[in-house]
Amino acid sequence: MKKNSRWASLYMALVLLLLYLPILVVVLFSFNANPGRTANFQFEGFSLQWYEDLFDPAAGYGAALSSSLVLAFWSVLLSAVIGTLGAIGLTRRRARKGLLARAGASALSAGEHLAMLPIMIPEIILAIALMALFSAIRLPFGMVTLVLSHVAFCVPYIYITVKGRLATLDPALEEAARDLGASPAKVLWTVTLPLAVPAIVSGCLLAFAMSMDDFVISFFVNGPQTTTLPLKVYSSVKVGVPPHVNALCSVMLAAAFLLVALGQLVSSGSLRRRRRAPVSG
Amino acid sequence: MAERPVLLSLRGLHKSFDTQEALNGLDLDVYQGEFLTLLGPSGCGKTTTLRIIAGLEQPTSGRVLLDGQDITALAPEKRAVNTVFQNYALFPHMNVARNVAYGLRMRGAPKSEISARVDEMLELVQLTGYEKRMPGQLSGGQRQRVAIARSLILSPRLLLLDEPLGALDLQLRRQMQQELKRMQQKLGITFIYITHDQEEAMSMSDRIALMRLGRFVQIDAPRDLYERPQTAFAASFIGETNLISGRAEAVKEGEVLLQVAGFSLPCVSRDWIVPGEALLLCVRAERLHLSHEPVPAPCRVAGEIVESHYAGGERTTVVRLPDGQVLRARHTTEGESEPLPGSRVYCWWHPDSGVLVRDDREETP
Numbered sequence: 001m002k003k004n005s006r007w008a009s010l011y012m013a014l015v016l017l018l019l020y021l022p023i024l025v026v027v028l029f030s031f032n033a034n035p036g037r038t039a040n041f042q043f044e045g046f047s048l049q050w051y052e053d054l055f056d057p058a059a060g061y062g063a064a065l066s067s068s069l070v071l072a073f074w075s076v077l078l079s080a081v082i083g084t085l086g087a088i089g090l091t092r093r094r095a096r097k098g099l100l101a102r103a104g105a106s107a108l109s110a111g112e113h114l115a116m117l118p119i120m121i122p123e124i125i126l127a128i129a130l131m132a133l134f135s136a137i138r139l140p141f142g143m144v145t146l147v148l149s150h151v152a153f154c155v156p157y158i159y160i161t162v163k164g165r166l167a168t169l170d171p172a173l174e175e176a177a178r179d180l181g182a183s184p185a186k187v188l189w190t191v192t193l194p195l196a197v198p199a200i201v202s203g204c205l206l207a208f209a210m211s212m213d214d215f216v217i218s219f220f221v222n223g224p225q226t227t228t229l230p231l232k233v234y235s236s237v238k239v240g241v242p243p244h245v246n247a248l249c250s251v252m253l254a255a256a257f258l259l260v261a262l263g264q265l266v267s268s269g270s271l272r273r274r275r276r277a278p279v280s281g
Numbered sequence: 282m283a284e285r286p287v288l289l290s291l292r293g294l295h296k297s298f299d300t301q302e303a304l305n306g307l308d309l310d311v312y313q314g315e316f317l318t319l320l321g322p323s324g325c326g327k328t329t330t331l332r333i334i335a336g337l338e339q340p341t342s343g344r345v346l347l348d349g350q351d352i353t354a355l356a357p358e359k360r361a362v363n364t365v366f367q368n369y370a371l372f373p374h375m376n377v378a379r380n381v382a383y384g385l386r387m388r389g390a391p392k393s394e395i396s397a398r399v400d401e402m403l404e405l406v407q408l409t410g411y412e413k414r415m416p417g418q419l420s421g422g423q424r425q426r427v428a429i430a431r432s433l434i435l436s437p438r439l440l441l442l443d444e445p446l447g448a449l450d451l452q453l454r455r456q457m458q459q460e461l462k463r464m465q466q467k468l469g470i471t472f473i474y475i476t477h478d479q480e481e482a483m484s485m486s487d488r489i490a491l492m493r494l495g496r497f498v499q500i501d502a503p504r505d506l507y508e509r510p511q512t513a514f515a516a517s518f519i520g521e522t523n524l525i526s527g528r529a530e531a532v533k534e535g536e537v538l539l540q541v542a543g544f545s546l547p548c549v550s551r552d553w554i555v556p557g558e559a560l561l562l563c564v565r566a567e568r569l570h571l572s573h574e575p576v577p578a579p580c581r582v583a584g585e586i587v588e589s590h591y592a593g594g595e596r597t598t599v600v601r602l603p604d605g606q607v608l609r610a611r612h613t614t615e616g617e618s619e620p621l622p623g624s625r626v627y628c629w630w631h632p633d634s635g636v637l638v639r640d641d642r643e644e645t646p
Binding site for chain 2 (some may be wrong): 173175176182195
């Protein structure tokens with residue numbers, strides 16, 4: 001047993017090392033006092049020069065970051081509404097009789113699987129499909145097309161987390177609310193939604209991270225004024241890696257870690273609350 | 282009881298889930314202020330009946346009348362009926378006060394009235410001072426009280442309780458039984474109470490509706506249900522019962538002679554009995570007396586002691602009749618001489634203690 005676990009930890013350490021070594025290199029060299037125009041991976045001394053470059057407005061990273069944030073904000077907001085309502089609608093539907101209702105029910109369950117498609121089909125296919133669609137309907141490429149595309153792949157993340165939470169809710173809670181005089185709309189507002197909030201928040205964090213990170217889809221549907229951060233990075237490294245990209249990656253990495261930690265905090269907080277109240281037990 | 286006005290009526294209630302018949306034609310009148318218990322084995326349709334009354338389930342056919350008005354299609358939030366759910370279903374994101382206030386808030390009652398009523402309800406269930414606690418910080422018994430307060434704050438005409446004490450330990454259970462009964466009498470609210478615990482049903486109810494396979498087997502006061510069971514199922518579901526099988530002979534005015542293992546036993550007749558019919562005679566274990574001497578009793582059989590179990594104040598002795606039937610007699614251990622297995626013994630009972638019933642034990646829907 002003990003020997004076994006020692007091998008397991010060694011294996012784990014190896015995997016983590018291989019995973020994080022390249023990232024560590026990037027972080028390390030973001031502090032490199034590198035004289036050249038392109039990154040040279042020989043450590044020549046500590047410097048914060050590249051971070052200074054990064055925050056220089058002329059570099060355009062500020063504009064790219066704000067594009068990314070605006071895009072992520074609208075994408076997550078719209079996805080949260082669509083994903084949450086979808087999850088509630090599909091979990092709380094009632095079995096009804098009749099041919100038409102049954103056909104409707106099977107259409108809904110088919111829709112449920114279709115809703116997951118955007119995160120399962122290859123990104124490049126989705127990107128090309130969206131691009132073709134927007135050109136066909138002559139929608140000018142820009143923030144609108146970016147938001148629509150990001151919503152397409154953000155919805156499933158929120159939908160899955162909210163649906164998972166709702167599935168663990170005791171249906172008696174909603175019945176008790178009805179029994180105490182709440183209309184279905186009031187049940188949703190006073191019982192279902194408040195109990196789903198932790199799941200909605202953690203779904204939103206996930207979707208936010210996905211939107212901030214997306215390159216492939218954004219590449220195909222962006223316009224001239226809407227260069228997002230990943231697109232900006234890509235255009236900077238086309239002709240060799242400028243050293244400030246290391247700094248940029250380090251900053252993005254730190255932001256991502258922060259988001260993940262926040263997400264953990266939210267969901268573990270809701271877990272603790274749930275453990276204190278084993279209502280469905 | 283009969284002169285009291287009827288509050289709730291069920292008329293020909295049927296419910297099927299897919300192909301499964303859950304309720305098989307229920308008819309019931311519940312009187313105002315009554316404590317009625319739905320008793321039966323699990324899966325007999327108790328909870329479905331309650332959910333239909335609450336409006337959480339729609340019957341396949343049949344009607345529900347409250348105060349003479351048809352409420353079958355009425356949404357649950359529009360019924361003057363409230364429910365205490367099996368696992369309490371307290372809202373985990375609201376504190377005790379907000380849980381209790383929920384019904385009044387949904388009605389749009391003014392704040393001052395809400396807080397006054399919440400205080401009143403928490404006092405009724407002895408939880409004053411627990412307003413700010415979250416449900417997760419309460420014990421099972423306390424959660425139970427909050428659930429009751431939450432349902433009673435709307436002053437319902439009818440309170441439905443679905444095994445409200447099922448999750449509590451025995452001691453707390455007994456205590457809550459008395460408290461619930463006291464509350465019900467004080468408030469004068471009609472209770473429909475679900476349990477599968479026959480003792481609980483016997484001690485709390487004005488009437489018990491015994492259910493089986495989606496039908497009512499018998500609806501009677503606890504005493505009548507115990508003393509005058511209508512069927513073998515009713516007799517065996519409550520208490521420890523001997524069901525002695527025999528054949529009816531010489532049906533006379535008010536009396537039947539039952540032939541059992543060569544003994545001829547006079548029994549109180551029932552109007553549906555015809556001569557030659559195979560019947561069961563129900564005799565409660567504690568009404569069956571044992572004696573080593575032939576007692577001059579009309580209802581007497583003789584057999585051989587198989588075994589005897591000592592249980593402190595009581596003893597259960599198993600006796601085999603000549604035809605192989607086995608009887609169980611429960612009797613006090615005070616001043617007894619220990620029954621010896623293999624010895625011959627006489628079993629006798631008062632003719633009024635034996636009730637003839639039809640055998641419905643094998644029945645299926």
